[in-house]
Amino acid sequence: MERDFLKELEFLGVTARLKRLSDNLSYSIKDLYQQKDLDIEPSWHLVILLLKKQESSTMSEIADLLQLSQAAATKMLNKMIQKGYLISVRDEKDNRKKMIQLSDKAKLELPKFEKVWNAGQSSIRDILQSNTDFLNNLSDFEDKLKEKSFQQRALEHL
Amino acid sequence: MERDFLKELEFLGVTARLKRLSDNLSYSIKDLYQQKDLDIEPSWHLVILLLKKQESSTMSEIADLLQLSQAAATKMLNKMIQKGYLISVRDEKDNRKKMIQLSDKAKLELPKFEKVWNAGQSSIRDILQSNTDFLNNLSDFEDKLKEKSFQQRALEHL
DNA sequence: TATATTTGCTTAACCAGTTAAGTAAATATT
DNA sequence: AATATTTACTTAACTGGTTAAGCAAATATA
Numbered sequence: 599m600e601r602d603f604l605k606e607l608e609f610l611g612v613t614a615r616l617k618r619l620s621d622n623l624s625y626s627i628k629d630l631y632q633q634k635d636l637d638i639e640p641s642w643h644l645v646i647l648l649l650k651k652q653e654s655s656t657m658s659e660i661a662d663l664l665q666l667s668q669a670a671a672t673k674m675l676n677k678m679i680q681k682g683y684l685i686s687v688r689d690e691k692d693n694r695k696k697m698i699q700l701s702d703k704a705k706l707e708l709p710k711f712e713k714v715w716n717a718g719q720s721s722i723r724d725i726l727q728s729n730t731d732f733l734n735n736l737s738d739f740e741d742k743l744k745e746k747s748f749q750q751r752a753l754e755h756l
Numbered sequence: 757m758e759r760d761f762l763k764e765l766e767f768l769g770v771t772a773r774l775k776r777l778s779d780n781l782s783y784s785i786k787d788l789y790q791q792k793d794l795d796i797e798p799s800w801h802l803v804i805l806l807l808k809k810q811e812s813s814t815m816s817e818i819a820d821l822l823q824l825s826q827a828a829a830t831k832m833l834n835k836m837i838q839k840g841y842l843i844s845v846r847d848e849k850d851n852r853k854k855m856i857q858l859s860d861k862a863k864l865e866l867p868k869f870e871k872v873w874n875a876g877q878s879s880i881r882d883i884l885q886s887n888t889d890f891l892n893n894l895s896d897f898e899d900k901l902k903e904k905s906f907q908q909r910a911l912e913h914l
Numbered sequence: 915t916a917t918a919t920t921t922g923c924t925t926a927a928c929c930a931g932t933t934a935a936g937t938a939a940a941t942a943t944t
Numbered sequence: 945a946a947t948a949t950t951t952a953c954t955t956a957a958c959t960g961g962t963t964a965a966g967c968a969a970a971t972a973t974a
Contacts, residue, residue: 668924751878
């Protein structure tokens with residue numbers, strides 16, 4: 599077993615390990631898409647699945663549900679529009695809003711996408727098979743941070 | 757309780773949740789540093805703690821131990837040098853290598869840094885107090901990915 | 915009714931990471 | 945001894961996030 603400096607750091611390494619894990623998965627998904635000739639980015643599946651479920655949504659609402667800043671949502675959604683996966687229609691009642699929907703291209707390619715996403719889902723299931731508490735632990739971590747931010751907790755320790 | 761779309765996605769949302777959690781922590785740490793007037797970035801503590809432990813190291817070795825690409829290490833380390841926290845000396849035996857060490861400034865400010873890092877460590881400890889398995893579950897996830905990448909697993913499901 | 919505030923989206927400048935291509939020094943090979 | 949390969953670091957172009965500032969439309973207020 600080789601040395602793992604981040605593990606050596608124990609509590610001081612947790613943040614970095616979470617980042618490493620998250621990055622590892624993202625780049626792995628990117629590779630997978632490339633290999634399967636899907637011209638999409640990791641994280642786009644969130645938008646597509648959301649719009650499959652609820653047909654149409656505004657940029658702000660998508661930002662909200664995905665817990666991104668509006669600026670991040672703007673960039674991602676405009677790129678998806680530019681790639682032809684989404685269409686945006688100005689809301690007639692409120693001219694500021696852009697209603698976002700799946701394009702015909704997206705609907706057409708959806709089955710191909712879902713095949714790959716389901717394989718990804720199975721992989722996560724595999725990984726967590728012997729690790730049944732992981733999702734609960736993750737939720738617990740999320741809940742704790744929602745209760746009180748890391749920053750606030752740290753300030754109280756100073 | 758408000759809606760959490762990422763949780764609704766179950767296994768398809770895990771990656772995004774890990775990213776969200778990791779980002780949340782990073783930006784929280786950034787805020788904390790700003791508030792405590794520490795002119796460092798999140799993740800720099802990894803380098804400083806490493807060099808406190810082992811005095812001197814090359815860029816490649818640091819990249820390796822932190823599990824970053826060499827390009828990422830170059831950028832980070834050069835910025836830290838530029839900020840005056842590190843010094844780099846060319847290895848006399850091998851002129852390609854740059855030996856990296858803590859500067860006097862870094863050593864001087866170390867106690868101030870460590871106070872904040874310890875508070876951060878305590879916060880993580882708090883958060884994980886009722887969640888004793890988290891670190892083990894995290895290790896398990898990491899180990900599983902080391903055994904076989906996400907991508908490879910997904911390909912086997914296709 | 916005119917003005918002030920809020921809301922929805924955009925843009926700019928920054929953060930941290932990646933891969934790919936490039937340079938120069940050390941090492942291996944022929 | 946000359947050439948080819950590997951190694952250490954750098955740079956460029958891209959990913960996807962952030963905050964801050966700005967614009968225009970809708971809404972609230974005086």
